[in-house]
Amino acid sequence: xxxxxxxxxxxxxxxxxxxxxxxxxxxxxxxxxxxxxxxxxxxxxxxxxxxxxxxxxxxxxxxxxxxxxxxxxxxxxxxxxxxxxxxxxxxxxxxxxxxxxxxxxxxxxxxxxxxxxxxxxxxxxxxxxxxxxxxxxxxxxxxxxxxxxxxxxxxxxxxxxxxxxxxxxxxxxxxxxxxxxxxxxxxxxxxxxxxxxxxxxxxxxxxxxxxxxxxxxxxxxxxxxxxxxxxxxxxxxxxxxxxxxxxxxxxxxxxxxxxxxxxxxxxxxxxxxxxxxxxxxxxxxxxxxxxxxxxxxxxxxxxxxxxxxxxxxxxxxxxxxxxxxxxxxxxxxxxxxxxxxxxxxxxxxxxxxxxxxxxxxxxxxxxxx
Numbered sequence: 001x002x003x004x005x006x007x008x009x010x011x012x013x014x015x016x017x018x019x020x021x022x023x024x025x026x027x028x029x030x031x032x033x034x035x036x037x038x039x040x041x042x043x044x045x046x047x048x049x050x051x052x053x054x055x056x057x058x059x060x061x062x063x064x065x066x067x068x069x070x071x072x073x074x075x076x077x078x079x080x081x082x083x084x085x086x087x088x089x090x091x092x093x094x095x096x097x098x099x100x101x102x103x104x105x106x107x108x109x110x111x112x113x114x115x116x117x118x119x120x121x122x123x124x125x126x127x128x129x130x131x132x133x134x135x136x137x138x139x140x141x142x143x144x145x146x147x148x149x150x151x152x153x154x155x156x157x158x159x160x161x162x163x164x165x166x167x168x169x170x171x172x173x174x175x176x177x178x179x180x181x182x183x184x185x186x187x188x189x190x191x192x193x194x195x196x197x198x199x200x201x202x203x204x205x206x207x208x209x210x211x212x213x214x215x216x217x218x219x220x221x222x223x224x225x226x227x228x229x230x231x232x233x234x235x236x237x238x239x240x241x242x243x244x245x246x247x248x249x250x251x252x253x254x255x256x257x258x259x260x261x262x263x264x265x266x267x268x269x270x271x272x273x274x275x276x277x278x279x280x281x282x283x284x285x286x287x288x289x290x291x292x293x294x295x296x297x298x299x300x301x302x303x304x305x306x307x308x309x310x311x312x313x314x315x316x317x318x319x320x321x322x323x324x325x326x327x328x329x330x331x332x333x334x335x336x337x338x339x340x341x342x343x344x345x346x347x348x349x350x351x352x353x354x355x356x357x358x359x360x361x362x363x364x365x366x367x368x369x
Contacts, residue, residue, distance in 0.1 A: 107132065230250065259275040270292070
């Protein structure tokens with residue numbers, strides 16, 4: 001039982017002090033409700049846990065997610081969720097979920113981006129993930145990625161063992177709402193936020209974050225939240241339960257494809273859904289677009305090569321270094337090559353990585369595990 005928050009169904013209002021993923025009365029989405037809203041930031045923490053006073057947790061699990069940058073891409077201000085560990089905003093959800101779930105064996109059904117994020121986080125902290133998959137509803141690339149990061153895979157088996165976790169979890173909302181916290185902290189001049197909307201959970205979560213800040217801060221500045229969907233696609237139902245006003249807009253598939261090309265030219269491989277927010281911001285010429293989708297590639301451990309041996313030897317002095325510092329110290333390889341090896345080594349656990357704030361900028365550092 002929590003003294004700080006309780007769980008409430010956003011649909012029928014059912015309340016309970018205990019964690020449950022779905023409402024036992026109506027099957028609706030549960031969310032965390034705090035007895036008191038506060039605004040407190042640990043400015044030295046470069047992750048979503050800089051807002052830990054406004055998040056639920058038992059034992060914090062983080063891989064450096066959050067504090068993603070605001071960048072202009074072709075005159076469109078974007079919040080690049082591609083800078084999260086697996087390239088997805090879902091990493092925020094994985095961090096909060098696993099910071100509250102104590103089970104070592106978890107199971108989940110496949111949901112694009114979220115499942116890969118959850119399995120990657122779970123493996124990084126010694127937890128085992130079983131993924132139940134409908135073989136007609138997964139891309140071969142995602143299937144192989146899940147296998148690479150150590151998830152167990154079963155097809156159409158609802159009776160598998162493990163603690164069940166789904167994307168529609170109350171802790172998912174808590175992780176995703178931190179996007180609004182970061183926007184509020186940055187205080188950008190733009191007052192419209194364009195958010196891709198499919199299930200609507202991301203939009204709802206960001207609106208919940210703004211609602212909580214509004215209740216905590218007397219001088220809160222209002223933002224216009226815009227849920228962006230494809231034309232001829234029904235809008236998500238969950239947003240009608242939001243306590244913070246949400247506007248729904250549509251873009252054509254052609255506008256989305258053009259936006260995907262724009263983003264690809266800047267090195268961002270966004271999927272159609274991920275590009276909808278950018279497409280709407282581009283059409284209107286204002287606001288901030290939430291962009292996600294440049295998933296990283298995962299590596300299976302191979303025979304140790306010369307570069308890996310030299311990186312390991314360098315880091316054996318116990319000092320933490322950025323990729324740039326490692327490149328300078330070795331003075332023998334390209335910076336791109338060093339970064340590629342470090343990412344592969346961190347994938348299979350021969351080096352660990354963390355994040356620091358240097359001059360107000362979030363930087364990745366590496367060290368021996």
